Amino acid sequence: MTPPSPPPPPTDGLLTAGLRNLRALAHGIAHPSHAPTAPFADSPRQWQRILPYVVVLSLTGAFLPITIVVLTGSYDVPGALAGALAVAQTVPLLMLAHRPLQAWWIVLPADVAGALVLVGHHYQDNVWPWPAPVLIGYLFLLLAIALREKRRTLIGVWLITGAACLGLGLAFPDRNDGTNALLFILSSVVLVIGGAVRERGEAQRRLSEAQTLSEAERAQRTLLEERARIARELHDVVAHHMSVITVQADSAPYRLTGLSAEAAEEFGSIAASARESLSEMRRLLVVLRNDGTEGERAPQPGIGRAQQLVEATVRAGVPAELSLPAALSAPGALPPAVDLSAYRIVQEALANVVRHAPGAPTRVSVASDGAYLTVVVVNGPSDAPGSPLESGTGTGHGLIGMRERVRLTGGALDTGPLPDGGFRVAARMPLAPSSDPSPEDTK
Template sequence: MSWTALLPVREALRGLAHPSHAPTALLADSPKRWRRALPYVVVLALTASLLPSTIAVLTDVYGMNAGLAGAIATGSAAPLLLIAHRPLQAWWIVFPVDIVCALNLAGLDARDNTAWPWPPPIIVGYLFLMLALALREPRRTLVTVWLLTGGVGYVLGQLAPDRGNGTHVLLFVLSGVVLVIGGALRERGDVQRRLAEQETISEAERAQRTLLEERARIARELHDVVAHHMSVITVQADSAPYRISGLPEAAQEEFATIASSARESLAEMRRLLAVLRSDGSEGERAPQPGLGRVQHLVEATVRAGVPAELSLPAGLGDLPQAVDLSAYRIVQEALANVVRHAPGAATRVSVTADDGYLTVLVVNGPAAEPVPALETTGTGHGLVGMRERVRLTGGSLDTGPLPDGGFRVAARMPLTTVPDDVKDPR
């Protein structure tokens, strides 16, 4: 026989020598404490019941010496304390002890109706050990253990054919059934764990994709804001020599350079905008809205069945375009959320400007009636978009549920220049 033919046997024996799992207890990852403690409770109860019952059966039924019966019972029952986290190591102790027990019983006087080579307590403890192995070890190890169990049982049955009553066949069949059931349970748990991990990864990827999509949308909208100012700079720089008489030649060249740089920047922005708008969206080329159109939002919300009120002071003045656009989008998204998730809820929209900040507050109460919301699921784009818009203006956003069942959205954005460290959404 070649060494190549013996490779499967060698790999199987190596699997018996080295457990495939870390020495962690069954159900160690369970979030509930009672589930984590359940394996220890089971093995303690199993050992406490098998130890005295094995001694009693070996001494009373089989007539074994009490000292030897106690040693065999301890060797076959006490290692079961390990099956919660080291079942393979427990098998290396229990299986040889069970063989020693069978050999000793073969030399005793036979009695009627006595099971041999495996007494009933030995069979019960071994089946629990097989279940623990099936929940932890790979299929190759389980098959090896099962074949060794059947092979040793067959050999013992041939040593004393007149004593054998089929318990070696019974243990072989029952252990196979237990291994199949335990292996199926383990594989099912592995599949569920992988699915949970994949869902977690997918959720993180979905959140990241949502963030990137919202930032791209904001970048497309802010293009119009920045392009306006760059166009003004270009026009002013080009017309400065004609509007201001007596400019020295150096100043005229400087204005020409400024205009040229502004035109180059506009060209770069248009190329970037072509990439961002590669989805073919045409609606976003319209002029961007601002707080001047919030009244229309509130009126549309009222027509949708939501009693909404607006507090918008007159004379806000010229707001920075980024702040004006962000405020409008925040109110728009907040009101849309009320319509979707709290239909009929009383809503109040308030916009104030003081101490150099623009404050936007949208508060809604609970739904007017306990009716299903128009939408029960969402993509999470709304709050992500609000947060990104406020962050790009250098402001802060506070959102969350209210004690009465309503919801609150509060944004505070500065009316001055946005700091450099918050302009880049990265």
């Protein structure tokens, strides 16, 4: 017998949802959503870090004396009372740079108190309840809030501002000249504009962060793809040698006379181990070639085929030359990994010349001093008119692939532009096996 299913959770009613939204608004206007730091605090330029403080000092320095003059001259408010009101209404503007919401909690009650004070003073032919300095200063305050706070906080500030305007208008309808409605309308405009600017800036920041992550992921994916491609090619090289070992070990008892039973058994063990290793490598090859590209099963090329690359480059319209000693182009003259890496470096470098510098004179030089193989591909500036065949930045596979190949052999790679507008690719790979990558290529 299955236990009864639990009852569904109760849904919120209209009253519950309204109370929850009111609590969210109250929390928004009571708790700032940003750290108490000024805008541009992380800017590398000092003048940008100082600019917000200069602005708030200028606003406070301008509004404080103007408010005192207006209160005493136009509304006949006593000097001490006018000074106290002006200080309460304008000095909190100094907090606009880092704590605008807290400044609003001081300025709004001070503005309401100032409006109540002006009821008992001469205000004929003067605006009420918001004199011009008070109204403009309050709009600057709302703009600072809109540029820093979230949308629900802006809604709460706007509603409380509207409630203050409505309350004063209803309390003194015969003295109201419409500035309370004007402030309510202007406050909505300022909050909408400031909020839109803030949200657009946040969207651009998130987009920039996403692009940065995307570029990093694309570079990592390119690196992994190149490593997989190199692994596939090197697998073919190693598989060839493992096949040779298997054949030689299997045929040794037939080719060599006078072998003892122990030696023949040892050759059989070697052949069995080689066949097992070859089977494991073939299973690995299936995984590496998960894209189904059967064409890569062909034997891997070596530097001896560099002449074919140069000839194809010349047919593409690039005047290219090759310097390759005959001793290096002979089969088996170089270690398989170095031989394959040298060919791929020349192939990619020439392809880059065709794509990015069509018509540029190019020279390929391959040399060896017995310990190292040096491959240099240098091209001059493009002589062909017009733009390159590929004006974009490309996938990034070329240089990454060359660097990975050279790093695999323990060599060093140097690439970069030349003063005359050309480009140079230089690789130096040891001919003896090396398990430690070059420090230059591990940067």
